[in-house]
Amino acid sequence: MSRVLMTGNAAAAWGARLAEVDYVPAFPITPQTEIIESLSAWTDSGEMTGRRVTLDSEHSMLTAAGAAAATGIRVFSATSSQGLLYAMEMLYTVSGWRAPFVLVNVSRGLSAPITLEPDHNDVLAARDSVFPADPLCYLPGGARQRSARLPPWRGSVGAPAGAGQHGRFLSILHP
């Protein structure tokens, strides 16, 4: 086994790639952007066969993710901060569909004022939505996030899973 140095965002993207996800609905927001950028590059180059679609909002993104997951395919998406809040209504809705998919939230503080600093208030706002299924998903090292990405599909979880990573200091960190 070899050790590889990578950012938390890269690790999350690799997790999705290695899981051979079928569908990635996306909407850009800092600091998770690199995850979707990586997946876009891989789908464009054919290294990933899944379909990546940009939606008009995080609300639509999460709706699409839930609907796609309900068909039985593997779905992955990512967001941060206000994006998670924009998706909040569907966050609590799709969790009831018992359709498993993975949503990565790269934590970032909330407005107002607009901030790019890291804190966990975005994921705390989603506390009871089933998504932050396991607080241990706040892993000490991004490299270990790959394994964290996989279980929700592999097991019979039967509910969406969120996996958090601390924005800024992990997402852009070589952990």
Added chain:
Amino acid sequence: MYRIRFHGRGGQGMKTASRILGTAFFRQGYEVQDAPRYGAERRGAPIFAFVRAARTPIYERGIIRHPDLVIVADDTLVPVPAAGVLAGADAHTVILINTHETANTWRHRLNLEGPVLILSAAEEVADRATLPYVGAACAGAAAALIGEIPRADLEAALHDELGHLGQAVVDENLRVACEAYDYCAGQAGIVTASEALSAEQWAEPEWIDLPFEQSGVSAPTIHGGLTSELMPTGSWRTMRPEVDYERCNRCWWVCSTFCPDSAIDVDEEGYPHIDYNHCKGCLICVAQCPPHAIEALPEHGDKEGGES
């Protein structure tokens, strides 16, 4: 644990420098963190990036408050309080400044207790933010001063981080990084690791009770107004707009209206005057001026224009 902070301006490659150094440490078997401190960075604005490296897992998070090594790619940042170049520096901290001045000048000017070293500034160039390969020079110098990173690992790390940009970019960065490495090799090991922080060192903060006051008394800046005037954003500028008053047709409004920073005033005769303390050099006025009466000149180049 080693704690290294790189200070520069947006565009000078401080994030890249931190990644190269981080990867070089990693190749030596270290546990590594490296990250830029993001905010509203843009070209010319102060930015810093940091690296932690240790032989054991690193549990510290967040920005480095007590650095073992501070590298300053752009000496105009030192007097900018928001850049925080000297934050947490003490007698243990090695400070390396990319400058034309001497180490003694900086030591006395800043009243520094710790070692001050100089990275001979790259030749003056027209556009300060493109100071050629200063990021690679900073990474190379840091690797040498730490004394734990063989030159081969620096080179391999640089390949890892810049390889996607093509061989020509790698070669030029390698040349500069290795020059800086060799230049600093005589001081190898001057940067020493300091203890990892532990929870046992935690001490209750010395809280100071503040009496409740009206906001105008307790926090006058909240309603102070015009505080952005105190921010000398003119230092971010790499290109400077200059008005050719012979050509200006005194339209009264175009440049001053388009200026996103309200840095252009129009006098009673209709001539614009640029506030260079706050003009960031975005050059929107240059693009908008109907008679092309505003010219863009390199901030640090020949005032008369010359080559640009």
